[in-house]
Amino acid sequence: MSYLAMRTQQEATYQLSSDYKELVFAAKKLANHAIKLGSLGFGVSFLEWIASFAAIYLLILDRTHWKTNILTTLLIPYIFLSLPGILFSAFRGDIGKWIAFVAVVLRLFFPRRFPDWLELPAALVLLIVVAPSLFSSTLRSSLVGVIICLAIACYLLQQHIRASGGFRNSFTRAHGISNTIGILLLLVYPAWALLIEIL
Secondary structure: OHHHHHHHHHHHHHHHHHHHHHHHHHHHHHHHHHHHHHHHHHHHHHHHHHHHHHHHHHHHHHOOOOOOOOOHHHHHHHHHHHOOHHHHHHHHOHHHHHHHHHHHHHHHHOOOOOOHHHHHHHHHHHHHHHOOHHHHHHHOOOHHHHHHHHHHHHHHHHHHHHHHOOHHHHHHOOOHHHHHHHHHHHHHHHHHHHHHHHO
């Protein structure tokens, strides 16, 4: 009888030890995957912020004496699709509604006092406020939105290189390097997000 008790105790100890080892292995695997996915997600979110600010930077540059020959109106849909969720929801709320209201009133009743450099930012805020939910929630957070951002960034880079007279000239001209770096930053976010989506 004591032999049976000792054998069941050894089996129980072995099974508990085996279960504990499997649990530790599963926890390590879970932590490893969480770190990998978390860092990749953080990278996309961080690059989204950088790309949005790079697009805003290019809009500001275009309204200064550093004018470029690129089609900067394409930056408006790019910002719309890549603006981080916190800023997008703030502009979609009452803040954006008030900004859009003031911009429309100024444009309608005081067109001579409405500066030209405010046209595109006002159009962006108006687009964010009045966009249907299909575009504001579904398209922004989908693969289609990332592909549209990538196409816009590639087109702007191609136009900038062509306007500069070649890739080398886009980095060597006086005002070209700031525009080139800004456009390259536009390209990084959708490329990385597309890579993460595929993987």
